[in-house]
Amino acid sequence: MKNQFKRIRARTVSGMIAAAFAVNAWAVDPFTVRDIRVEGLQRVEPGTVFASLPFRVGDQYNDEKGSAAIRALFGLGLFKDVRLEVSGDVLVVIVEERPTVADVDFAGAREFDKDTLRKALRDSGIAEGRPYDQALADRAEQELRRQYINRSLYGAEVVTTVTPMERNRVNLTFTITEGEPARIRDIRIVGNHAFSEGTLKGLFDLDTGGWLSWYTKSDRYSRSKLNADLESLRSYYLNRGYLEFRIDSTQVAISPNKQDITITVNVTEGERFVVSGVKLEGNYLGKEDDFKTLVKIRPGESYNAEQVTETTKAFTDYFGSFGYAFANVEARPEIDRSRNLVAFTLVADPSRRAYVRRVNIAGNNRTRDEVVRREFRQFESSWYDGDKIKLSRDRIDRLGFFKDINIETADVPGAPDQVDLNVTVAEKPTGSLTLSAGFSSAEKLGLGFGIKQENAFGSGQYLSAEVNTxxxxxxxxxxxxxxxxTQDGVSRTIDIYHRSSKPYEQQGGxxxxxTTGLGLRFGVPFSELDTVYFGATVERTQLKPGTNIPAAYLAYAESVGYTSYGVPLTVGWTRDDRDSAIAPTTGRLQRVSGELGLIADARYGRASYQYQQYIPLNKQYTLAINGELGLGKAIGGHLYPVFKNFYSGGLGSVRGFEQGTLGPRDVTGASIGGTKKITLNAELFVPFPGAGNDRTLRLFGFVDAGNVYGDNEKIDFSLMRVATGVGVSWISPIGPLRLAIAQPVRKFAGDRIQRLQFQIGTSF
Incomplete structure (x- = not known):
């Protein structure tokens, strides 16, 4: 041969093994590389190849470096063939690029939207712009099947079609035959004696389906849901004395046609144990009496695992409030099986006291550090305080800017009495642009537009614009x-608004x-739950004459004019510890607000008080109680501004009566509201039939009572209207929806009855 020519080659079929054998088969003598050329590139930059080579021009080349070069280039995942050719002292790298995915599409997908499937494939390595590989396509098919199995579609089939395109690209089409979902046909619990199978199955979110299963999908098997149900079953027994209860096994059987699923849970109940005593051992910092008040375990009562957990957690938290971040509390049971008794010894080791050196915040890519840090009640260089750390986490959560918040305690190397708090947050979108439409039996069709940003520019400030009609x-x-x-947490609110309204009336008026206004309000936090508000508003109110205008409105217009001005001073107080503002199940809300007009045309005082209490009767039933009082009074001999009257009737007050029609009426029969208002409501929430324990869709029964009284009338409870009925509460995608069917129990002549009422966005 005139020119010595040797080739080193490896293909993806054999991967790294082929690369190693290729070098041995085509061994060359070491030489100094004078030049390196790369051939076969289409989209990959040459620099990517050169950066992966373990040698440069001027370096010594040998077989070991050639093998390493092939492994490195294959490791990029960009090539399906790599060859090294040596011609004299020139090394030629010849590559064949893998095709690039130009487009990913799906055919036959109904259960998932395409964006969800694309995200699942992206996690598997298949996405537009990425190199294509058959192994990745196989993995993508498996991932798609897994997604469908999670939805109980066990018979789903996925076929991948690869369509070559110009410039070494391919289009991928995943054709999916979903089939029918497998449904739970039977749930069996074997080994239970103390409680009926029906009672135990009632604890499960999974069930055999009902007429509403199309919405709840409770008859679709899910391993995560089953695990949660098994935990509910275990807790049910452990909280009722069955200390040695265990779940022996769980079998999930699917029929040959992959349509029916049977779940069998085998349990051993054991005996029911009663707590015989509780004693404390260990170091309690000389505060044994304080710790004893935290004990939830009650001697003479059945063993309750929840009480034991609450006790040990309360002890640990109490140690943490004194700076003992590493306290350990163990509840040691002493079981007397002959008498079915159990005694607990609470052994405490406070370990060492610790300071917080630093609070580190991560994950807030858009939100400024100060927005998170100013919610912290645990300060740096101060004693570790578990209560303050928990409070800090709750305050950060209430901001609503993050979907996940995690606070971890980390030791400081070389400083056993110091810890760092690592706060990790996961941000969520805080802006929204909404176009909405709503319909109510009182207000007919309403259109709305809104834009808001709860965390404008990452500053924690709230901005919004709203248009409703x-x-x-x-x-x-x-x-x-x-x-x-202010740095002390005083809030400032600026409102600019224009509202026009027609009182609820059916006579064609x-x-x-x-009313057009500009308001400025400040909120001063007096505690973690209490906030006091005060401010002032400048308002311009115009009464536009028309047909059937009430005499009270005319009288006020003749006294102060059809256009009047007011500068009401506002003050309020709110305490809210509910677990949710949309679908609460526990907690209390109290709200007091007042307006005082001392200057301009409107001279009046107006105050209202609202009290809500939510009482969880058990996991499924919640009792809600609401009471509202309102009082308005003119000042200095002026007429009370009728546009500040209270109204009652309909959703949000006394159901069964037309919206806003209770109380005084004009001679024309128009409802004009009153200066005194009282409303009482009681609701019992129960699961919607077929919805299981889903709290976004619930039935409720209610009793309402209330009325509105005029300026010269006294509150007379004998004149209060009363109604009872049932309703549906649904947290729908477009907002809370309530539908109520009411039957007035106490009504009077002339009352306007409306037994069926619904509205989107109504509270209580």
Whole structure:
């Protein structure tokens, strides 16, 4: 041969093994590389190849380096063939690129939207712009099947079609035959004696289905849901004295046609144990009496695992409030099986006291550090305090800017009495642009537009613009809230609004009240739950004459004019410890608000008080109680501004009566509201038939009572209207929806009855 020519080659079929054997088969003598050329590139940059080579021009080349070069280039995942050719002292790297995925599409997918499937494939390595490989396609098919299995679609089939395109690209089409979902046909619990199978199955979110299963999908098997149900079953027994209860096994059987699933749970109940005593051992910092008050375990009562857990957690938290971040509390049972008794010894080791050196915040890519840090009640260089750390986490959570918050305690190397707090947050979108439409039996069709940003520019400030329109109420409002107007946490709210309304009336009146205002309000936090608000508003109110205008409105207009001005001073107090603002199950809300007009045309005082209490009767039933009082009074001999009257009747007050029709009426029969209001509501929430324990869809029974009284009337409970009925509460994608069917129990002549009422966005 005139020119010595040797080739080193490896293909993806044999991977790294082929690369190693290729070098041995085509061994070359070591030489100094004078030049390196790369051939076969289409989209990959040459620099990517050169950066992966373990040698450079001028370096010594040998077989070991050639083998390493082939492994490195294959490791990039960009090539399906790699060859090294040596011609004299020139090394030629010849590559064949893998095709690039140009487009990913799905055919036959109904259970998932395409974006969800694309995300699942992206996690498997298949996405537009990435190199294509048959192994990745196989893995993608498996991932798609897994997604469908999670939805109980065990018969789903996936076929991949690869369509070559120009410029070494391919289109991928995943054709999916979903089939019918497998449904739970039977759930069996074997080994139970103390409780009926029906009682135990009632604890499960999974069931054999009902007429509403199309919505709840409770008859679709899910391993995660089954695990949660098994934990509920275990807790049920352990909280009722069955200390040695265990779940022996769980069998999930699927029929040959992959349509029916049977779940069998085998349990051993054991005996029911009673607590005979509780004693404390270990170091309790000389505060044994304080710790004893935290004990939830009650001698003479059945063993309750939840009480034991609550006790040990309360002890650990109490140690943490004194700076003992590493306290260990162990509840040691002493079991007397002959008498079915158990005694507990609570052994405590406070370990060492610790300071917090630093609070580190991570994950807030958009939100400023100060927005998170100012919610912290645990300060750096101070004693570790578990209560303050928990409170800090709750305060960060209440911001609503993060979908996940985690606080971990980390030791400081070389400093056994110091810890760092690592706060990791996962941000979520805090802005929204909404176009909405709603319909209510009172206000007919209403259209809305809104734009808001709860964390504007990562500063923690709230900005919003809202436009709503309906038959009776129209609003244009701009709001800006700075929650930390001062470093002490005093908030500032600026409101600019224009509202026009027509009182709820069915007699064809076309008069209108229009109010334009500018308000400034400050909120001062007096505790973690209590906030006091005060501010002032400048308002312009115009009464536009029309047909059937009430005499009270005319009288006020003749006294102060059809256009009047007011500067009401506002003050309020709120305490809210509910577990949810949309679908609460426990907690209490109290709200007091007041307005005082001392200057301009409107001279009046107006106050209201609201009290809500949510009482969880068990996992499925919640009792809700609501009470509202309102009082308005004119000042200095002036007429009370009728546009500040209270109204009652309908959803949100006394159901079964038309919206806003209770109380005084004009001679024309128009409802004009009153200066005194009282409303009482009681609701019992129960699961919706077929919805299991889903709290977004519930039935409720209710009893309402209330009325509105005029300025010269006394509150007379004998005149209060009373109604009872049932309703449906649904947290729908477009907002909370309530539908109520009410039957007035106490009504009077002239009352306007409306037994069926519904509205989106109504609270209580």
């Amino acid at each position: 309906s038959k009776y109420n129209r609003t244009i409002a701009l709001t800006s809230v700075d929650p930390y107007f 076309n008069y209108e009240l229009a």
